[in-house]
Amino acid sequence: MSQQERLVIGLAGLGTVGGGLVEMLQKNERDILNRTGRRIWIKTIAVRNINKARTLPENCRLTDNPLELAQDPDIDVVVELMGGKDTARTLIRESLLNGKHVVTANKALLAEHGEELFALAAEHGRFLGYEASVAGAIPIVQTLRESLAGNHISSVMGILNGTGNYILSEMTSHGLDFATALTQAQAQGLAEADPTLDVDGIDAAHKLILLIRLAWGLHYPFPELSVQGIRGLRRMDIEFAREFGYRIKLLGQAKEVDGKIEAGIYPALIHYTMLIARVGGAYNAVRVEGNALGSLFLHGLGAGSRPTASAVLGDILSIARGAEINNTGYRRALLPPASILPAEDAMTPWYVRLMVKDISGVLRDIAGAMAEENVSMAQVIQKAECPEGVPIVFMTHATTGRAIHAATRKLEKEGLLLEQATCYRVFARDSGTETGSGTGPEAVPEADL
Amino acid sequence: MSQQERLVIGLAGLGTVGGGLVEMLQKNERDILNRTGRRIWIKTIAVRNINKARTLPENCRLTDNPLELAQDPDIDVVVELMGGKDTARTLIRESLLNGKHVVTANKALLAEHGEELFALAAEHGRFLGYEASVAGAIPIVQTLRESLAGNHISSVMGILNGTGNYILSEMTSHGLDFATALTQAQAQGLAEADPTLDVDGIDAAHKLILLIRLAWGLHYPFPELSVQGIRGLRRMDIEFAREFGYRIKLLGQAKEVDGKIEAGIYPALIHYTMLIARVGGAYNAVRVEGNALGSLFLHGLGAGSRPTASAVLGDILSIARGAEINNTGYRRALLPPASILPAEDAMTPWYVRLMVKDISGVLRDIAGAMAEENVSMAQVIQKAECPEGVPIVFMTHATTGRAIHAATRKLEKEGLLLEQATCYRVFARDSGTETGSGTGPEAVPEADL
Numbered sequence: 080m081s082q083q084e085r086l087v088i089g090l091a092g093l094g095t096v097g098g099g100l101v102e103m104l105q106k107n108e109r110d111i112l113n114r115t116g117r118r119i120w121i122k123t124i125a126v127r128n129i130n131k132a133r134t135l136p137e138n139c140r141l142t143d144n145p146l147e148l149a150q151d152p153d154i155d156v157v158v159e160l161m162g163g164k165d166t167a168r169t170l171i172r173e174s175l176l177n178g179k180h181v182v183t184a185n186k187a188l189l190a191e192h193g194e195e196l197f198a199l200a201a202e203h204g205r206f207l208g209y210e211a212s213v214a215g216a217i218p219i220v221q222t223l224r225e226s227l228a229g230n231h232i233s234s235v236m237g238i239l240n241g242t243g244n245y246i247l248s249e250m251t252s253h254g255l256d257f258a259t260a261l262t263q264a265q266a267q268g269l270a271e272a273d274p275t276l277d278v279d280g281i282d283a284a285h286k287l288i289l290l291i292r293l294a295w296g297l298h299y300p301f302p303e304l305s306v307q308g309i310r311g312l313r314r315m316d317i318e319f320a321r322e323f324g325y326r327i328k329l330l331g332q333a334k335e336v337d338g339k340i341e342a343g344i345y346p347a348l349i350h351y352t353m354l355i356a357r358v359g360g361a362y363n364a365v366r367v368e369g370n371a372l373g374s375l376f377l378h379g380l381g382a383g384s385r386p387t388a389s390a391v392l393g394d395i396l397s398i399a400r401g402a403e404i405n406n407t408g409y410r411r412a413l414l415p416p417a418s419i420l421p422a423e424d425a426m427t428p429w430y431v432r433l434m435v436k437d438i439s440g441v442l443r444d445i446a447g448a449m450a451e452e453n454v455s456m457a458q459v460i461q462k463a464e465c466p467e468g469v470p471i472v473f474m475t476h477a478t479t480g481r482a483i484h485a486a487t488r489k490l491e492k493e494g495l496l497l498e499q500a501t502c503y504r505v506f507a508r509d510s511g512t513e514t515g516s517g518t519g520p521e522a523v524p525e526a527d528l
Numbered sequence: 529m530s531q532q533e534r535l536v537i538g539l540a541g542l543g544t545v546g547g548g549l550v551e552m553l554q555k556n557e558r559d560i561l562n563r564t565g566r567r568i569w570i571k572t573i574a575v576r577n578i579n580k581a582r583t584l585p586e587n588c589r590l591t592d593n594p595l596e597l598a599q600d601p602d603i604d605v606v607v608e609l610m611g612g613k614d615t616a617r618t619l620i621r622e623s624l625l626n627g628k629h630v631v632t633a634n635k636a637l638l639a640e641h642g643e644e645l646f647a648l649a650a651e652h653g654r655f656l657g658y659e660a661s662v663a664g665a666i667p668i669v670q671t672l673r674e675s676l677a678g679n680h681i682s683s684v685m686g687i688l689n690g691t692g693n694y695i696l697s698e699m700t701s702h703g704l705d706f707a708t709a710l711t712q713a714q715a716q717g718l719a720e721a722d723p724t725l726d727v728d729g730i731d732a733a734h735k736l737i738l739l740i741r742l743a744w745g746l747h748y749p750f751p752e753l754s755v756q757g758i759r760g761l762r763r764m765d766i767e768f769a770r771e772f773g774y775r776i777k778l779l780g781q782a783k784e785v786d787g788k789i790e791a792g793i794y795p796a797l798i799h800y801t802m803l804i805a806r807v808g809g810a811y812n813a814v815r816v817e818g819n820a821l822g823s824l825f826l827h828g829l830g831a832g833s834r835p836t837a838s839a840v841l842g843d844i845l846s847i848a849r850g851a852e853i854n855n856t857g858y859r860r861a862l863l864p865p866a867s868i869l870p871a872e873d874a875m876t877p878w879y880v881r882l883m884v885k886d887i888s889g890v891l892r893d894i895a896g897a898m899a900e901e902n903v904s905m906a907q908v909i910q911k912a913e914c915p916e917g918v919p920i921v922f923m924t925h926a927t928t929g930r931a932i933h934a935a936t937r938k939l940e941k942e943g944l945l946l947e948q949a950t951c952y953r954v955f956a957r958d959s960g961t962e963t964g965s966g967t968g969p970e971a972v973p974e975a976d977l
Contacts, residue, residue, distance in 0.1 A: 370834070
């Protein structure tokens, strides 16, 4: 590809992100020319309704047939921002087959059909860029694929869904309950009318699959990932967690344990001294641990028109510069499957809240059930009675979800609990990392104001 | 360059970082092979004393003549980790002239002689990697050069010197005075016997020059940069700043103001709600604002054997993959000079501490001197008398350093001050950025535990 010519784009989708891309291409034309030496021309935009009134960039035409982009010999790069899994998949396939580079923000498609698409891109020697599909403007794809390539990665975790984090932030800082915070997120355009993808952790799960692929070069099948969202999360748990010194965040976490990958999406308690506990509003953050770098923490806007366009543009400009093809970060076209450590078998401290009728006697039964499963309780707080009963809240030493759930199910069966037990993982930093001091790399050494 | 062959390295310097590189190349050999398809062979290491006892990697020889690396036709990449400006400069020049790629961690050399070396690399079409020269393991070079290439950058700021930050952290969290904290840093091997480069801001200044080059494609001559270090910084200022809700950090900051670059290294007050205020110990952090991405915050280890080796390895593996040559991030070989907005003319709020004999009457004179220079005082605290006098501490609305210094010099001349005025900039987030809510992107919405 000559780097002197203009680069010709076919864009599928002119929604929030597509609109941001068009805007930033115009606004930053000079910066882009200085950096790449090339002009970027959007020749065709595929939209659902070509009759809708729009302001288009110069010399740009519309089509309502996305596949036209894959067939146009003028087009160098197809940018897929339409979403969905069917037409988008066909479009990306056809584009690669026809020798075009592809840039996409479609995390769902890549998480569920990435193997096929990456193999196709490798076969045809084409760039398949997806920086925008994980954590918006945060350059985590490029960072894992290139900057950290000399590391053996031990852990990747992050707040990967801005909508979910916004809801938790509002519950935490303004004392809203889940339903009110969700309604507010919807009113602000942060959450969809059907919030399933965000609230039930599915969007974050798609992103985590991509991060696992980048960190370890392994294929972790999406249906096998343990996914728990924040729907119905209770304010009282946020408050109890705070008493122990923790914040509750919707976390995507993957780590390597004895050659296996332990991964999942779940609401988790994170100690307030960690930077990731401080991620507010619709922000995203990713924390990576590697054997050379120690820990790296990246924080930025995970969604929205311009931030997502920033990531899409990063990929387009790599193509414009003639960057080498390095889509997955690994040489083999087909990645081996991950050995999976089931989330239920992973060792971690747990937060448990049980609602009981009254304290007397019950605490002995609870302690007994936990002991039977070898769950060791670290801290217990008994709370004043509330309308739903008397909460007994405790943190355990590291144990498995299997043990926690066996113990709580037993208590449920014995009729001791007024409602299902609430159990969340507690995020503990690995002790074996190279990140230094006992107080931890991200500790806030100062007392707060 | 064939990607099937092994990549042959000549390494200059086997100190902390060089040793880390050798270690990580061995430890992560399989990861590297999976990612690049190539083996990395260190053929020759140039050291000062070849007779010193060392464990060397297999098939590796020593030399005490670094220039040998530039002349060996087997060597693909010369890795310069020896430091200093004379031999290192010659080595890099000769290596590029002989068609070798170069990877260096030498910020001083690139800040002061970068124009010459980047031009030479461009002329010979060779990779000149320097990720390790700014903020250690934080991939800020690659991020600015590639991931954010579609942005117009408005601001780059960071904690760019881990030693300085460690000293300030210790002073803040353990109430040490400057001299004690410095001695402690020296005892821990974090500070040199001669701490000038770290403590007087020079190391951070070198890095800021490189960040300005990456963010705007401009050459900002090193001697013109305004540099103020933390030597002798007083504990009481840390405490007073805290009363206003701020932390004092040694900050490198550059921003674009009406087409000019305002830049400098100085101790500055940063509001406690910002993530950058929370960077503890020897960590580094960089915060970038761009018109597409909003704000991005990166946090990691800024120095040390393995973290720096992580960055060096990132560059080496880019070369191994056959990455396109994109050293400066811009097409022109010679960058235009920056239009400089002198630090003294930059508008910012200021923190001022004046030591006076007693309050009565003096406050009127101070207010008068400030008013004459159009400095508007925002908050004033009078503190109890201490051995050195009575401190009068205030924060101003945005004004220039020129006005602040004119006013305080006048008070000094009038004999009203018992010691020289202490004046620090206060970091205020730009209001014009796209990062969202009124409380700011990095606000901690929750009250602290």
